[in-house]
């Protein structure tokens with residue numbers, strides 16, 4: 084009996100197919116599971132036939148409905164896996180199939196597809212242009228090196244004709260997947276050894292024979308990133324009936340490598356720009372960890388309650404709602420976890436106060452003691468130095484390093500600060516309250532005496548965690564193999580936390596990985612958003628050195644961001660209504676559209692106008708009922724971790740982004756000033772990178788200084 088496999092190219096369009104076509108797919112695929120190869124060939128309804136003038140002699144079409152055809156790659160080497168690669172209207176199916184050539188990559192051994200006809204047509208044109216080009220894109224890389232990296236004759240010729248990255252992008256949809264990725268890496272300036280390690284080695288099977296003479300079934304088995312083999316009728320039915328979430332099945336090799344490595348010697352760090360699938364990798368890691376021991380418990384944390392609710396839902400999907408597995412995972416925020424620990428272990432109910440109350444208490448302390456500091460300065464000193472290092476007494480504070488703080492403080496001044504700290508804490512105690520970091524420090528203390536409650540801790544959105552939160556996480560799992568798996572993106576730091584993970588007992592040296600392919604946004608949105616960060620340097624996630632977006636890219640293409648200035652707020656909001664209406668007319672559902680601004684006040688105005696125009700809206704605050712229909716309205720902070728098909732960022736004005744009140748004056752503390760401005764810049768970056776297909780950025784009056792160089 085033959086076997087059946089589905090290529091990602093099929094799934095890309097499957098959810099868009101109408102019901103009768105899907106039913107046709109199910110019926111046709113059922114035959115591949117029920118009939119022998121000879122019976123398949125003879126089946127009248129299926130009508131398995133070869134394609135005239137096909138570049139690939141293995142190409143077949145099958146009948147799905149009167150108008151729709153499936154394109155199937157049929158084995159011709161005695162192996163038995165049939166691969167469904169696409170479902171298209173009749174004529175398109177034949178044209179598509181005739182041009183495509185499937186081949187095994189000589190280095191990765193995976194199955195790839197190219198548009199062989201278009202490549203043959205275009206390459207000579209580019210070759211002619213290349214003769215006059217001042218420079219060629221791959222001039223520094225030898226043919227031998229390219230071949231070692233899996234580049235074959237046809238692709239080599241095309242690659243040699245390319246003058247720049249834009250031309251490589253123009254070829255992108257024609258080139259075989261793994262070879263394209265190799266060329267992308269080389270074009271970004273990565274050396275051949277890095278490319279071999281990051282692109283080839285992660286795909287190439289460990290037991291690949293020296294010579295790539297493998298049958299189609301083996302090559303298909305070598306391609307888990309893009310092909311799924313179906314083993315039973317039940318599996319087939321389930322796959323075709325549920326909405327297909329590609330992230331559950333097809334992992335990029337770099338995601339698979341980090342998520343499914345059997346075991347790590349200690350903490351692991353996975354970084355990557357927005358939308359590179361870090362959350363997906365974290366979820367798959369949880370799945371893997373659960374499969375390793377039957378009784379182990381896992382803590383999975385993220386930054387907000389809303390994100391935790393989303394993660395819980397995704398984990399349910401990934402684990403097929405297996406109650407027993409799900410019971411072994413706690414999905415929560417670090418603060419909520421710490422709160423629970425303090426309640427359970429000390430019998431007291433912590434009452435952490437918010438930022439505004441803290442600010443008032445600091446003001447009170449300053450006034451009562453007549454201190455020569457602002458409340459803002461003391462609050463920052465307390466957060467970064469005192470709580471950051473968990474300093475408990477004046478002696479420790481006098482001797483502490485104040486790295487990252489931009490003003491020197493002699494002993495006399497430090498004593499004054501410390502008196503403020505003591506007064507602030509006394510005021511809190513008097514009210515029976517605490518702060519979130521204090522609560523976390525307490526939780527870490529309470530955990531440290533007992534056996535650690537979890538075998539593994541997986542941390543998503545790690546970039547904004549405060550040292551006190553890391554202390555809780557460190558205490559929740561014993562140091563050792565597979566203790567911590569941390570994902571985050573320092574380019575998305577939007578809260579004021581500085582950590583040195585090493586100093587907190589979380590050392591990831593030798594276990595740090597980076598994801599570079601964005602699955603969320605189009606290249607147009609990505610490259611525009613990335614320009615917001617061009618002028619700045621971003622500190623690394625672990626607190627030492629810097630990070631970068633080198634090699635970060637998307638495989639998706641679409642329209643350029645809409646960047647629009649308005650004279651007044653009123654006009655801007657009216658422009659928003661027109662834009663949203665146009666998106667709805669294009670067929671987007673209201674909940675697929677996100678509108679965000681720096682302040683709730685701007686959102687109030689947008690809400691009023693949208694509602695007035697009969698467009699349903701929903702404010703995203705904390706936990707949002709996912710099912711309620713309505714355009715999502717959120718502050719930039721609340722956009723963290725979310726994504727929408729279309730995002731409108733409103734009010735990107737000089738006075739709002741950065742928000743002056745959140746910026747420490749340079750004269751008060753120059754380092755803090757820089758950090759505050761950077762944080763606001765990252766906030767705009769986070770907001771813009773939530774968009775999948777359409778991004779609109781608008782302002783009224785003078786634009787934000789962060790837009791310089793992007794418009």
Ligand SMILES: Nc1ncnc2c1ncn2[C@@H]1O[C@H](COP(=O)(O)OP(=O)(O)OP(=O)(O)O)[C@@H](O)[C@H]1O
Nearest residue numbers: 329330333334335357358359360361362363602724
């Ligand atoms: N292997 C994959 N195949 C298909 N889609 C994927 C894959 N990995 C991730 N995605 C999709 O890409 C989008 C971004 O993924 P994810 O949220 O994991 O990225 P992230 O790196 O955590 O993003 P951010 O840092 O911006 O929050 C999601 O829609 C996710 O479903």
